[in-house]
Amino acid sequence: MxxxxxxxxxxxxxxxxxxxxxxxxxxxxxxxxxxxxxxxxxxxxxxxxxxxxxxxxxxxxxxxxxxxxxxxxxxxxxxxxxxxxxxxxxxxxxxxxxxxxxxxxxxxxxxxxxxxxxxxxxxxxxxxxxxxxxxxxxxxxxxxxxxxxxxxxxxxxxxxxxxxxxxxxxxxxxxxxxxxxxxxxxxxxxxxxxxxxGKAPLAVRLAKESLLKAMDTDLASGLRFERHAFTVLAGTRDRDEGIQAFQEKRTPTFTGQ
Incomplete structure (x- = not known):
């Protein structure tokens, strides 16, 4: 076929x-x-x-x-x-x-x-x-x-x-x-x-997942997931790259790490 x-x-x-x-x-x-x-x-x-x-x-x-x-x-x-x-x-x-x-x-x-x-x-x-x-x-x-x-x-x-x-x-x-x-x-x-x-892949994935949580869970559970995801992203290299690129007025290069 x-x-x-x-x-x-x-x-x-x-x-x-x-x-x-x-x-x-x-x-x-x-x-x-x-x-x-x-x-x-x-x-x-x-x-x-x-x-x-x-x-x-x-x-x-x-x-x-x-x-x-x-x-x-x-x-x-x-x-x-x-x-x-x-x-x-x-x-x-x-x-x-x-x-x-x-x-x-x-x-x-x-x-x-x-x-x-x-x-x-x-x-x-x-x-x-x-x-x-x-x-x-x-x-x-x-x-x-x-x-x-x-x-x-x-x-x-x-x-x-x-x-x-x-x-x-x-x-x-x-x-x-x-x-x-x-x-x-x-x-x-x-x-x-x-x-x-062009955005940080892990941030995109967790942001999507967090938004979808709002469709099938209560507010308190959704807020807990959001905070957990936010905390995870705080420890990534892409977060550091994003902040540094902003300070240096350049386009960030995200690697998914």
């Missing part, structure tokens, strides 16, 4: 992954999710990779699960779904992940975008969880991540009606951080990736 992804090393530290099933609006097959999980595992293991940008094409980031594949899966197939391992691998990715979304991000495509830490959307982007129209519901984190991102009322409306929202609505709701002209979506995401890649 042909590969369903294209991977580019844009420059040291930044990796671009492009979903490539344009004939099916990048519908998420078992193969595609498996290849994406493998690529993120490779990026995780590569110390030179600091940030990953994930995108699709102008028509679709990903228009959901592959319906043909879904129709062939019975209850046993759902219970023993190999895609769950792929979703878990995507969730485990601890480096910054930026989604550059144009066109449709529906169903599993919306769920995939929500696995990213930052979503940059083109003005033509549409986000939705239309599974209810097929007599089912989101099954790859849609109910949990969407509610945390946009709040109860908006999440209920999107999931229970199956109706999508546009990029500006998504930005106002907090699902998307920036909206761009479609031709600049990937460029803007790569600009952010370069900026983040």
């Amino acid at each position: 042909p590969l369903t992804l294209a991977v580019e090393i844009i420059e040291p530290g930044v990796r671009l992954i492009t979903l490539q099933r344009p004939q099916a609006l990048n519908a998420l097959t078992t193969q595609l999710l498996g290849e994406l999980a493998d690529e993120l595992d490779a990026a995780q293991a590569d110390s030179a990779t600091r940030v990953v940008v994930l995108t699709g094409n102008r028509k679709a980031f990903a228009a959901g699960a592959d319906i043909k594949e879904m129709a062939e899966r019975n209850l046993v197939g759902i219970l023993d779904d190999p895609r769950q391992a792929s979703w878990q691998a995507i969730t485990r990715f601890s480096k910054p992940l930026i989604a550059a979304v144009n066109g449709f991000a529906l169903g599993g495509g919306c769920e995939l975008a929500m696995h990213a830490d930052i979503i940059i959307a083109g003005e033509d982007a549409r986000f939705g969880q239309p599974e209810i129209n097929l007599g089912i519901m989101p099954g790859a984190g849609g109910t949990q991540r969407l509610l945390r991102a946009v709040g109860k009322s908006m999440a209920m409306q999107m999931v229970l009606t199956g109706e999508p929202i546009d990029a500006r609505q998504a930005q106002r709701a907090g699902l998307v951080s920036e909206v761009t002209q479609p031709e600049f979506t990937v460029e803007r995401a790569l600009h952010l990736a370069r900026s983040i890649a």
Whole structure:
């Protein structure tokens, strides 16, 4: 089978992954999710990779699960779904992940975008969880991540009606951080990736982890984790380099130590 992804090393530290099933609006097959999980595992293991940008094409980031594949899966197939391992691998990715979304991000495509830490959307982007129209519901984190991102009322409306929202609505709701002209979506995401890649890697990792703690823990526990992470970073060489570079009015060179 042909590969369903294209991977580019844009420059040291930044990796671009492009979903490539344009004939099916990048519908998420078992193969595609498996290849994406493998690529993120490779990026995780590569110390030179600091940030990953994930995108699709102008028509679709990903228009959901592959319906043909879904129709062939019975209850046993759902219970023993190999895609769950792929979703878990995507969730485990601890480096910054930026989604550059144009066109449709529906169903599993919306769920995939929500696995990213930052979503940059083109003005033509549409986000939705239309599974209810097929007599089912989101099954790859849609109910949990969407509610945390946009709040109860908006999440209920999107999931229970199956109706999508546009990029500006998504930005106002907090699902998307920036909206761009479609031709600049990937460029803007790569600009952010370069900026983040230039920061101290350990500080970035612990800052991301601390922010994510706020989604699934109480305030006191989150504050304890934040303080612990802050203390860990105080003993790093990158912290010393950052302070020295600031005093010397130069760009710091961070090594991840």
